[in-house]
Amino acid sequence: MSDTLVAEKKPVAGNIHGIESWPVQRTGKSRLKETNFSHLPFGHVFSDHMLVADYADGAWREVGIVPFGAITLSPANLTLHYGQSIFEGIKAYKNQQGEAAIFRPDKNFDRFLKSAKRMAMPSVPREIFLDGMMQLVALDKDWIPTEEGSSLYIRPLMFATDDLIGVKPGKKYKFILFTSPTGPYYNKPLKLYVEDYYVRACEGGVGAAKTAGNYAASLYPTEEVIRKGFDQILWTDAKEHQYLQECGTMNLFVVINGKVLTAGLDKGTILDGVTRDSVIQILRGQGIDVEERLVSIAELISAHQDGSLQEVFGSGTAANIIFISDMQYHGQNIALKPHKQWEIAPMLLKELNDLHYGRIEDTREWMWRV
Numbered sequence: 001m002s003d004t005l006v007a008e009k010k011p012v013a014g015n016i017h018g019i020e021s022w023p024v025q026r027t028g029k030s031r032l033k034e035t036n037f038s039h040l041p042f043g044h045v046f047s048d049h050m051l052v053a054d055y056a057d058g059a060w061r062e063v064g065i066v067p068f069g070a071i072t073l074s075p076a077n078l079t080l081h082y083g084q085s086i087f088e089g090i091k092a093y094k095n096q097q098g099e100a101a102i103f104r105p106d107k108n109f110d111r112f113l114k115s116a117k118r119m120a121m122p123s124v125p126r127e128i129f130l131d132g133m134m135q136l137v138a139l140d141k142d143w144i145p146t147e148e149g150s151s152l153y154i155r156p157l158m159f160a161t162d163d164l165i166g167v168k169p170g171k172k173y174k175f176i177l178f179t180s181p182t183g184p185y186y187n188k189p190l191k192l193y194v195e196d197y198y199v200r201a202c203e204g205g206v207g208a209a210k211t212a213g214n215y216a217a218s219l220y221p222t223e224e225v226i227r228k229g230f231d232q233i234l235w236t237d238a239k240e241h242q243y244l245q246e247c248g249t250m251n252l253f254v255v256i257n258g259k260v261l262t263a264g265l266d267k268g269t270i271l272d273g274v275t276r277d278s279v280i281q282i283l284r285g286q287g288i289d290v291e292e293r294l295v296s297i298a299e300l301i302s303a304h305q306d307g308s309l310q311e312v313f314g315s316g317t318a319a320n321i322i323f324i325s326d327m328q329y330h331g332q333n334i335a336l337k338p339h340k341q342w343e344i345a346p347m348l349l350k351e352l353n354d355l356h357y358g359r360i361e362d363t364r365e366w367m368w369r370v
C-alpha cells in the first residue's frame, strides 16, 4: 500500500533541528504539575499531547499534535473485530545537563514498517513517525523523568478505522503517537516457566510483527503461570517445544562457557528487538562471542548440570536488561548462580544506562538528541 503524504507540513516558530514541524494545538490545561513523578508505574500516566494522523484514499492527511485525549470509535470499527493493530515502544531520556535524547528510534521505525506490511497495513512516512516523534517529545520535554531507571516511554500505534464488518484489510487507518513518563518495569530478577504447550509464534505466523494479537494470545497462558508462582513465560518453538524463543516482552540471552547465545531471527518467530541488536553490537564490539541460532532446552539443562551455564537475561525497551534467577522445565528447577557473580548482563546494564543518561560517549550515534 502507498504511503503518500498529502498533509502539508507547516513550519512552527522555534522548531527543533530545522526540521519542519506539524501543526500544534496546545493543551489549555497541562497536567504536569499535578503528576507525582516519584510514583510512575509503567504505562499509567500520559503526557499532555499526542500526534495524530489519518490515512484514507491512499494518503496520510490531517497530521497534527493535539492535547492527549480519548478518541471515539464505531462498534463496527474493523480493528475491534479483526485486529489490524500494530505498535512500537521507544524511550526518551534526559542527561545530567537536562538535554533529552531518544534511543534508536530509526530501528523502531523500520520494525513498524515491517509489522505494517505483515498485517496488510499502509506504511507511515518517516516525516510523521520520526519527525513527529521528535517534535512531540520536544514539546512535552518537561514530562521526561530524570531519575535513574525512569524515562519517557513513547508509544506509536496504527489501527484500521473503517466502520464495517468483513474480513479484509481496512482502507482507512489512524496513526497515534503518545508518551508516558515511567519508572522501572521490573524491579527484581525473574522466575521463568518454560512453556511446553501454549505457543507464542510459529514459522509463517506473525511472531516477528509487533501486533496486538500476539500479546492478546499470551495473556491467558501468562496468567496461568503467574498463578503458579512464576513471573513470566519462556516461550519455546511451536513444533517441538525444544527451542527457546523469548520471554514476555523481552528477547532472551543465555551465557554458556563465556559464549552468548540467543535465538536467531531467521525463522520469523522472534521479535527483532532494538535492545537485542544493541546488546549484540556491544558484546561483539568487546570481542565477546555471540551466536544467533537455535538454543535448545537440552543444551541449557546440560550446561546447568556441568556448571557451564553462567547467566540468563532478558532484553527489552520497557525492561532494559533483566536478570533471570530461575527457570522451570517439566517440574525441574534450573537455578542460576547468584547474579553478584555475573559479568556480562551487569556490564550490559551499566553500558546501556550510561549511554541512556549521557554518562559515556555515544560512539554509535544511538541517542537522537531532541
Ligand SMILES: Cc1ncc(COP(=O)(O)O)c(C=O)c1O
Pocket (backbone or CB within 6 Å): 089, 246, 248, 249, 250, 251, 271, 272, 273, 274, 275, 276, 315, 316, 317, 318
Ligand atoms: C515480544 C517481544 N519481544 C522482545 C521485545 C524487545 O524488543 P525491544 O528491545 O525493541 O523493546 C519486545 C518489546 O518490544 C516484545 O514485545
